[in-house]
Amino acid sequence: MTAPQEHLPVAIAGSGAARASRSLPDPYTPGHGSAEYEVSRYELYLDYRVSSNRLSGHAAITARSNVNLGTVTLNLAGLRVSKVQVDGQRAVRFSQRGNLLFITPARPLPAGTEFNLDIRYSGAPGPLRGNWGEVGWEELTDGVLVAGQPTGAPSWFPCNDHPSQKASFGFTITTEANYRVVCNGVLVSRHAKASRETWVFEQSEPMATYLATVQIGRYDLRPIALQHHSPSHRAEVRDDGGPRLVPQYVAAPPALMVPAAAALNRQEQMMETFQTCFGPYPFAGYTVVVADDDLEIPLEAQSLSVFGPNHLTQQWEDQRLIAHELAHQWFGNSLTVTTWADIWLQEGFACYAEWIWSEASGSATAAARARSAWRGLSVQPQDLVVGDPSPELMFDDRVYKRGALALHALRQAAGDELFFTVLRTWTHSYRYGGVTTADLVVTANGICAGLPGFNAGTILAPWLYQTALPPLP
Ligand SMILES: [Zn+2]
Numbered sequence: 001m002t003a004p005q006e007h008l009p010v011a012i013a014g015s016g017a018a019r020a021s022r023s024l025p026d027p028y029t030p031g032h033g034s035a036e037y038e039v040s041r042y043e044l045y046l047d048y049r050v051s052s053n054r055l056s057g058h059a060a061i062t063a064r065s066n067v068n069l070g071t072v073t074l075n076l077a078g079l080r081v082s083k084v085q086v087d088g089q090r091a092v093r094f095s096q097r098g099n100l101l102f103i104t105p106a107r108p109l110p111a112g113t114e115f116n117l118d119i120r121y122s123g124a125p126g127p128l129r130g131n132w133g134e135v136g137w138e139e140l141t142d143g144v145l146v147a148g149q150p151t152g153a154p155s156w157f158p159c160n161d162h163p164s165q166k167a168s169f170g171f172t173i174t175t176e177a178n179y180r181v182v183c184n185g186v187l188v189s190r191h192a193k194a195s196r197e198t199w200v201f202e203q204s205e206p207m208a209t210y211l212a213t214v215q216i217g218r219y220d221l222r223p224i225a226l227q228h229h230s231p232s233h234r235a236e237v238r239d240d241g242g243p244r245l246v247p248q249y250v251a252a253p254p255a256l257m258v259p260a261a262a263a264l265n266r267q268e269q270m271m272e273t274f275q276t277c278f279g280p281y282p283f284a285g286y287t288v289v290v291a292d293d294d295l296e297i298p299l300e301a302q303s304l305s306v307f308g309p310n311h312l313t314q315q316w317e318d319q320r321l322i323a324h325e326l327a328h329q330w331f332g333n334s335l336t337v338t339t340w341a342d343i344w345l346q347e348g349f350a351c352y353a354e355w356i357w358s359e360a361s362g363s364a365t366a367a368a369r370a371r372s373a374w375r376g377l378s379v380q381p382q383d384l385v386v387g388d389p390s391p392e393l394m395f396d397d398r399v400y401k402r403g404a405l406a407l408h409a410l411r412q413a414a415g416d417e418l419f420f421t422v423l424r425t426w427t428h429s430y431r432y433g434g435v436t437t438a439d440l441v442v443t444a445n446g447i448c449a450g451l452p453g454f455n456a457g458t459i460l461a462p463w464l465y466q467t468a469l470p471p472l473p
Helices: 016-023 231-239 254-263 267-278 316-327 344-360 366-378 397-414 416-429 437-447 456-465
Strands: 037-049 054-065 072-075 080-086 093-097 100-104 114-123 128-130 133-140 143-147 167-176 180-183 186-193 196-207 214-217 220-224 248-252 286-290 299-301 304-307
Touching: 072 114, 080 093, 080 100, 100 114, 167 180, 167 214, 180 196, 180 220, 220 254, 248 254, 248 267, 254 286, 254 316, 267 316, 267 344, 267 416, 286 316, 304 316, 316 344, 344 366, 344 397, 344 437, 366 397, 397 416, 397 437, 397 456, 416 437, 437 456
Parallel strands: 037 167, 248 286, 286 304
Antiparallel strands: 037 054, 054 114, 072 100, 080 114, 093 100, 128 133, 133 143, 143 214, 167 196, 180 214, 186 196, 220 248, 299 304
């Protein structure tokens, strides 16, 4: 199957509402997300008992209607809503059917109206089963992990669940006092009262619902990396507009702190390399959480990543994952797909970042990694369209590797200087926003306009929209 190349350079930009209506409904995640309204803010107050897996939640949501809105439809799964207010009014009908919450205000909300939802809910949260195994809220042996990609967010809060629908978040989480809570963004305050402790986090940069997370465990928190710099060097790095010094932390069980710090001992260099290649790190800080339970794969969330104790070696297979998850802060978290079909814009970039780090760290060059990935792909079935891989195969390794090869092809055509200018312009122009493949084509063609015959659409199309593997670039 071959998608015509004319699909590529379509119009970009437009209002959020226009983008939402183009992105939704998303055939990859039917039933998730609504184009009828946009959320600008989720304020989540959660009271949680680790011992009994009991969650009592209050979501205060600020939104705006895109249409004349008689009923507001949200995603919420496995939790029971007890009370709803719209703009402080109690005369509101609501019902739950399947994994949807329907809220009908006393009067319809005309298009363009700002409104507030207050939703009280509770239950025993658990992961949701889907095409991608279990996603969402998950109990650990002694704590909690939330892995929301792609449709796990409704397992713990009511939301407009689609990556095109980004909003700021506040988290106020109360749980047993002997646990540490890590959420997205910045820890604003914590206070203990008797045997309970409350943690407040602010995630001010817009965030997709699937990237929202809460991690609870018997974790210590330690800064990493900063000690490698003298204060004078720090000032120098900041003033010359070069890589910004980013506060980095590791949250881990005390017994895992030493192996965790050892595994992450080059992460600060990764951060510098990636800021040089991709532009400034987009968030206030970066925390690596190491859970006490082994994990199949590490997971990215906005401003943090989660690893298992089984990912903590100096071997390339682990080091590449540390680079991969860090790179998602630019590609996936700051710049987020507006439809899941474009998942290569996240996974292909994060995979290419592994190769960039490999070369920068003195291991195999990016070209060598590309060659070896190409050889691997050449003996696999060539029946996948990377630019629209189907919901079942959106996390197939071929999307990652071939997506990275598509970028390598772009680099070969543009040359290093223009290629990295494209990447930095890309992350700057679409910072905290939504992106499509067409946006990338327009950005690359703009930067490379002086190169005779250069056309990013023509370069990318065989990698993204044909099944047959193109020759190694
Ligand atoms: Zn990834």
